[in-house]
Amino acid sequence: MAVVAASPARAACTGPQALESRVKLHPSAEAWTELGNWFGDHQQFSCARDSFRAGLRLQPKSPQLNYLLGLSLYETGSLQDAIDPLRRSIQIDSSVMKPHLLLAAVFARLQQPADAEPEFRAALSIDPTSTMALHGLAAALGAQQKSDAVIAALRNAPLDEELSLDLANAFYQEGATVDAVNVLSKAMASSPNSVRISNELVTLYTKVSRTLDAERLAEQTYKAHPDDVSAQVSYLRILVLNGDWGPARPVGAKLLTEAPHDFDTLYLNGVLERQESDYAGARDHLTEALALKPDQPSVLANLGIALSRLHDPAGAKVQLEKAIEFGNTEPETHFELSTVLRTLGDSDGARQEMLRYQQAVKEKDDTTLAVSKAAEAAQTLQKGDVRHAVELYRQAFAAAPKNALIGYRFSSALDQAGDLDEERTVLEQVIAIDPTIALAQNQLGYLDSQRGDYASAEQHFRQAVTSAPRFTQAWISLAATLGVETRYDAAQQAVARALQLDPGNTQAQQLSHDLAAAQSQNQPAKN
């Protein structure tokens, strides 16, 4: 008999006569699966869902039906509901890739990249070459700011266009700009006609100050794809950036004809006109661009400058102040605002803005110095000159004392140099700047435990796992510390979490074993 005959939803679902007859006359999991698949093929996902549910009632341990139910729920947008059947499918048979992929996709869409990550990894363990799984894993890791993990995942993977972009971006985020450029250059060589890769490589070249390479590539792509607006925009952007106004003019004019209402068209033409002292033209195009994106700080700043040059200091003041309000961080905006305020007779305001300008410039210089010194230190450390590296990191951190990352790297070098006292001092500075840096908290916990201050160590380990709940080593450290404090239950919970994150972790396995043994030995004493 039809199991779902009474369902009102089912009433709206009508499949092919043969399939409908089959589920009515000989209801079986297979028959429902067949009908559900028919609905799925015809985009009737609610009907498919009901069919799969009916099938599951007959065969609840079918991994396939659980998967299909999850899929149909995913397609109807019931993401949360899709999780359970997908998990069941995996529990029943974890060797099938699709449920892992789908569950990962569900988590990704739910903005839970940390949960998506292990499912993508599971999928890849089944098929290491799965492009889809690699894309997903890269996305999940990227969303968690784990650029190093993206690199590890993709470095030896077969790269398509998308994966190349992911890997290049990860390298860029990690400061490995040469690698980033190499990845995209290879992708460009593989897909010489790809405007997208070209545009991204142009941008990357620009970011790493290879503006001539950027211009050369943008020009090539522009000439090969003269009707592609994105190629035109990319070329115009680099020409404007390089101050090559001669070739920029016709490209800007072409864009104004072919994509007159495009934001980039209006913005870049406005900047070009401003640079060429056509302030009225700049004002008009930047105003149009602003209508499309009202909170773009760069547009506001350029418009402010154009108005200032057009002797409209009041108008300029409004735009420049907005630019700063919306996040423009360029020191020159403060400089221009100072000039405008002086013109308006606001001497105090002008002075304040000039001070902000100077401060912003100083911060920029300090950052440049710190980043350069830190890069030099890393290079020196690689060569094995720990002492020199420590000095370079010291200079870097002194130049940017609010940069927690440089501080942490400094502390690592001190650790290598064996200067644990200064390492502690620096780590304390680091967590004072940013208490969520789990690596620093973990290391401080380690140093505390080394000198027997387990209470303080526990605090730091707890901070570490709070900031980074998937930080296996911190869980193990916390468990060990709790064990030393004979708080075995809490210790076991912590090590269990570590094992949950990394079931094969031998250190955690051993610790779990040791904790159990110690707990059994100490039980009578506690009583």
Place this chain on the structure above:
Amino acid sequence: MNSSHWTRRRLLRALPPAIVPVLLPRGLRAATQAPPPAAPFSKFVDVGASAGLTHPTFYGEDDNSTYILEVMGAGCAFIDYDNDGWMDLFMLTGRRLESVPPGDSNRLYHNNRDGTFTDVTERVGLKDVGWAMGVCVGDYDNDGWDDLFVTYYGHNRLYHNNGDGTFTDVTEKAGLLLPGIHYASGCTFVDYNRDGLLDLFVANYLDVDIVNGPRPSMQIPNCNYEGVPVNCGPLGLPSLRQYLYRNNGDGTFTDVSKESGVGALSGSYGLTAVAVDVDEDGWVDIFVACDATFSYLLMNNRDGTFREEALIRGIATSSDGERMSGMGVGVGDYTLDGHLDIVRTHFYNQSTGLYLNDGKGDFDDVSIKSGLSVERRYICWGTGIVDLDNDAWPDIFIVTGTVYPELNRTFPSRFPNKTPRILFRNLHDGTFAEVSGDEAGPAIAARHSSRGCAFGDFDNDGDIDILVMNRNEPPSLLRNDAPPANHWIKLRLEGSAGPGAAAKKDGVPHSNRSAIGARVLAHYGGKIQAQALTSQCSYLSVNDPRLHFGLGQATTADFEIFWPSGAKETYKGLTANHLHTIREGKGIVPGRPFSK
């Protein structure tokens, strides 16, 4: 499953807005080039080789560099060391990083008065090898003989002119020998406290460690350019402090950096230093071109201290607030408004900066308006606002050269190792037109990697010739063959201060004997032109101390002289085509020989 889900991220696509702010600081415009006036212009011929300037000026390697100091080059000077009325030439040199080439040394070339020079370096006691940077000239002991101060990466040197054709290194005795390695660059003698004695300002560039310092690298952000590993800096390297030494009048100096406020300056990479009274208050100020950072303008407080006001006076940056790579400095009055304007040379893609002085020491960046911004292809160094064709309107001359020789391999057309000279002719309306080599002679189009240049009349023929320091080549000596129809006039100024502390004795203000810091207004043909007598100018170099005014068709000129002591004197009806020697308080006096 919707496959678009898998390709949802476009992180790199998010980058373009991030670079947009980079677009902000530019504010340059290709000015319309007006045709130059029909009147003939000067022709320049490089007579360096025939004049005997045959020693190469070693400075790093030609095709690569490890550290920034290898590419910074050095200055050169016009100095009449033997007071014979003919300008001698002093060339600074560097070395290779790992070695000293045979024969390498700073060189003094004695003027043979026949268009040739003789190398007298060893004979006069100036043989020295090192990373020399800047030179300034002044008679610090008021004995009537110009002395030399040379800055180095290493230890600076003060050479006392003994008046007998020799020099003595008196650095230590004068109290100017600092312990440790310093990277001094610009220097200028300056009587900042108006006691008639030349004090000394020394600019410092940056802190570079040529043993363990960072080397060209793609991994270190400030150690590559356009994707090519190059020498690191200046950004990313620590800056250094600046120094001011007060002349004690007994041949020694006291470091007054702290009490003068100069020592507190920080954050900029100092290069050329020029002492000039920009606000016309009778007290000499100091302008320092700084590389990639804010330039300094030290305003004289008239009480032994300075206040730094470059930013509020509009000369620290471009008009957009962009920090420029200030290398060289020229001072002159290109608009003939009687005020001293400043030209400052810059890096690739940066217009040479022209700053119009309102007479109160406030400047307006007119680089675009003047037409200078049309030329942004080269790294520019030595410069001057000088009237080359004697048409009564000062022109602008610039020498150029790369700091990244490695780029030539990758981008030979965009970044060649050797680049031409740049000449802007004054169009008499506040604008300039670039003059090509075809118009001004092959010496202008000739390509070198030049640094310092100095302006002076080596052959006493009534026009301004140009001495150029070329990296790893012999110097150029550009003989100016100016249009003969135009007239000119020269002034040699001599302060009345006597040797040592005698300057203070009689209660009458006395200027240092070299008259450094003097400001002169020339009135001729209905025009007025300001000039200053400087101890250093251009790029770490020294110009002929005889002030030269092109007069066009005018045959006489009147002068107002604002002596560094604060005294003012007026002279009327001085005849053209002559050198006039004026001694403070005494008037026109017989001077050193001058023959055309």
